[in-house]
Amino acid sequence: MRAVVLEQFGGPEVLACREHPDPEPRDGWVVVDLKACALNWHDCLVRRGQYPGVSFPHVIGSDGAGTRSDTGEAVVILPSLGWGDDERAPGPGWEILGDVTPGTYAERVAVPVDCVFPAPAGWSFTDAAALPLAGLTAHRALFARGGLQSGETVLILGAGGGVASVAISLAHAAGARVLVTTSSEEKLELACALGADGGAFYGDAGWPDAIRELTGGRGADLTFDSVGSWHDPLTATAAGGRLVTFGATQAAATEVDVRRLYFAQQSILGTTMGSPRDFAALLELVGRMPGWRPLVDRILPLDAAAEAHRVMEERRHSGKIVLHL
Incomplete structure (x- = not known):
């Protein structure tokens, strides 16, 4: 062959x-x-x-x-x-x-x-x-691990990637509001065509503030992360919210403000791939x-x-x- x-x-x-x-x-x-x-x-x-x-x-x-x-x-x-x-x-x-x-x-x-x-x-x-692989990773991260519910807001980081593009569509189909980070106006428009409501450019230093503004100051209920650098994503995540992570495209190690994490009652969840049931x-x-x-x-x-x-x-x-x- x-x-x-x-x-x-x-x-x-x-x-x-x-x-x-x-x-x-x-x-x-x-x-x-x-x-x-x-x-x-x-x-x-x-x-x-x-x-x-x-x-x-x-x-x-x-x-x-x-x-x-x-x-x-x-x-x-x-x-x-x-x-x-x-x-x-x-x-x-x-x-x-x-x-x-x-x-x-x-x-x-x-x-x-x-x-x-x-x-x-x-x-x-x-x-x-x-x-x-993209679909399975996205589905388990969003639902089995992330617990995404209809009516919640999910923030999907790096919207141009294969997993992220599938996740936008799956989350939208499940009744969630989808926000994204991406690198260009063109990729943001594509994400919106897939079901996103808007987003921010991760090259801008203040992008977590832009996400909070889009959520009325609250932040995302669930943040979908393949980047591995958690300071800014957690800043954009709501009190009581969850960050589900499955990749380290930017960093294999990161620092977390532990006090902010526990005072905000946030959760960090790891996931990769999924089972036959997923x-x-x-x-x-x-x-x-x-x-x-x-x-x-x-x-x-x-x-x-x-x-x-x-x-x-x-x-x-x-x-x-x-x-x-």
Whole structure:
């Protein structure tokens, strides 16, 4: 099969599209003939060597959609492997597809049978491939962990990213008021087209004050964070509010004003990915959003994976980047 194969860690240039052995599924696993796969920031981190356990040659990639080789059914892949039975957190055997287990930048991939779900009715493979990691991360962060309720205000940081763009639509569909931070007027307009009511530019020093002004001085009930630097986001969060965090794109360590946190009765919640039950809930929600599809910035061929990684690292995209097979 053709695959994008990683032979060493490094920049986008280490990604090479070439012939690679077909996957050999274990008992309880199934092979999916992929029609599309999608990029995530996580893929760049694996490519750089920031996750242990990779052995070369390796195929990265978490998101994919295609057909089951045994039944021909159109499916979308849950990239959260071995979550376990505890909904509160993944078990010790949990991993993200493409970390150690060969991933989706290929014509075929082998995954556990409980990680394949029917593709949403009427969706293209491109649309379906754009959903899993971003959609699952957003859904669990907003609802299972963040406890978002209809009528609440959610602040979504960095609205140009794939997870954030999905989160805007899911939160809007659930009846929440959505505010965002973003880097440009163009991206703010795009966020509003997805369901946001407004927002602020994170390059402006006073952006938390702008968010508070948009909420009548109160702040957001829930702040949705992939940045990892919490001082300003917590300032923009209401007393009694929650900050749910799933990324560290700006900082892997941060400082918190502990007194302000406990006097304001705020909560900080960690999350990553989600369980098969979370994924089923996500698919049920998008099934009630018949006109909605994940925001796709561009579609490129599989052999353009290196260029796709450059686009992602240079933040020249809004929404998902998809590779078509």
